[in-house]
Amino acid sequence: MWRVIGLNVYQAFENMAIDEAVGECVASGASQPTIRFYKWSYPGSVSIGRFQCIAEEVDLEKCKELGVDCVRRVTGGGAVFHDPEGEITYSVIAPARYFSRGIPESYREICSYIIDALSGLGICAGFRPVNDVVVGGKKISGSAQTRRNGIIIQHGTILYKLDRNTMFSLLKPSRLKLSDKAFGNFEDGLTCVREENGVSIAQLYEALLDGFTEDKEYRFGELSEYERELSMRLGEKYLGREWNFSR
Amino acid sequence: MELEEKVPGGKLVRLSVKGNGRPKIMLSGDFFIYPEEGITAIEGTLSGLNGTEALDEVEYALYKAVKYNDIELIGLDIYVIARLYKGIVDVESHWP
Numbered sequence: 298m299w300r301v302i303g304l305n306v307y308q309a310f311e312n313m314a315i316d317e318a319v320g321e322c323v324a325s326g327a328s329q330p331t332i333r334f335y336k337w338s339y340p341g342s343v344s345i346g347r348f349q350c351i352a353e354e355v356d357l358e359k360c361k362e363l364g365v366d367c368v369r370r371v372t373g374g375g376a377v378f379h380d381p382e383g384e385i386t387y388s389v390i391a392p393a394r395y396f397s398r399g400i401p402e403s404y405r406e407i408c409s410y411i412i413d414a415l416s417g418l419g420i421c422a423g424f425r426p427v428n429d430v431v432v433g434g435k436k437i438s439g440s441a442q443t444r445r446n447g448i449i450i451q452h453g454t455i456l457y458k459l460d461r462n463t464m465f466s467l468l469k470p471s472r473l474k475l476s477d478k479a480f481g482n483f484e485d486g487l488t489c490v491r492e493e494n495g496v497s498i499a500q501l502y503e504a505l506l507d508g509f510t511e512d513k514e515y516r517f518g519e520l521s522e523y524e525r526e527l528s529m530r531l532g533e534k535y536l537g538r539e540w541n542f543s544r
Numbered sequence: 545m546e547l548e549e550k551v552p553g554g555k556l557v558r559l560s561v562k563g564n565g566r567p568k569i570m571l572s573g574d575f576f577i578y579p580e581e582g583i584t585a586i587e588g589t590l591s592g593l594n595g596t597e598a599l600d601e602v603e604y605a606l607y608k609a610v611k612y613n614d615i616e617l618i619g620l621d622i623y624v625i626a627r628l629y630k631g632i633v634d635v636e637s638h639w640p
Contacts, residue, residue: 347580350558350572373619375555375574400578400618427554427576427619444578471558473550474574544572 299515302333304385304502309342309368310535311528315520316388316450317371318528323390324446328521330391332509334502337379337386343367343467346374346441350544359466369541370452372441374428377454378464383489385502387411387509388452393444404428404442407451411438414455414508418500420493428453434479435488455505456489457498545636547628548573555619559590559628561636566591569629575619582615586625595633602626 307315312335322328340363343355347370351357354376360367365378379386389407396403404427411430415422415437422438425431430438440453461484470483480486490501520528534540546560555575561567569590577583589609593602606622609615 346574348572348577348583349574350560350570353558353572371580373574373576373580400576400616441576443580471548471550471556473548474556476550477552544570 298329299391299510299513300329300331300518301506301510301515302331302519303517304334304336306336306338306381308338309344309366309379310532312337312342312386313344313368313370313535314528314531315524316390316452317531318524319388319390319520320445320448320450321527322521322524323392324448328524329518330395331388331518332515333388333390334505335386335388336384337381339381340364341381341383341463342379343376344370344379345376346370346372347443348373348544349376351542353471354469356467356469363463363467365467367541368535369543370441372443372450372452374439374441376468376470377439378460378467379454380458380460380463382498383458383460384454384456385498385505386452386454387505388450389509390450391448393447393449396449400442400444401426403449404440404451407442408438408440408453410508410511411453411455411505412508413511414501414504415490417504417507418490418494418496420490430455432488432493435486437488437490437493455501456487457501458491459487459489461487545632547631549624549628551575551620551624554621557620557624557628559625559632561632571625573620575617578616578618582610582613585609585613585615590625590629593629595636599626599630602629 412422422432428440438455442451548558557573603626
């Protein structure tokens, strides 16, 4: 039986702490496998991958100017601007045995939930290894996964609306990343649900709920008291320089 | 000094070497390493080299580190790390 935690809004450090706390509780058996949907509080946040150098990837001065928090994820992958109105973030936290043993295959499996959801909205999307969902070659969703203590934590975003100007005023991706892409700039390599289809973000959320829960036994739930306490303790890590500026 | 390379179909990999004497080596990028702590073993392996090794010797040292520590690399491989390392040490006259 899965637990589904419906859409909530948190600050950057809280979102990362909650995913880690739920991961610990699922690993210990104290919590059920969990699918969680969340957003990031105003005016948005930047998350960077576990192995990225924060100063190379993010315009920290611009973040400060706009009041945008920056947090390092426990997962690898790239830097993301989390626009409060522009995306829905998910996490899937479950025993690794629920998924393919191979990490690339398990990315594909979990991303298939997103592809199914988009299909339900009439958007034809596909998986692009390692960790992207694309529409017409343009990225609409990115995910990142960690495995520890016998569980998987995979989280990712589904873009609903794009504020490319703000995104690329905050992020500083190396142009080398375009070297094996068909487009000449980062802005053209992205798309979002609203540019593909006129549905509302509420309709996207409903479609994601369907895509992620199809063929699963589940119930809606909330964080347990212990998960809340643990996430408050873990939040200190995600607020601190030691973690966020470790690279 | 730092060098970066985009792995075709994979991820951006950047290697930086800072300081003289025993320089600090840092591998960064948007790749995935499982378990994540494995990056310490990779950086430690590079730090333990003396800078005069041939490319295939660097690759073999990284291969052993990955194998011994049961590390899985996704979006990068030992060959790109070794190339970046050699690219830096070959122009750094003060190495190590």
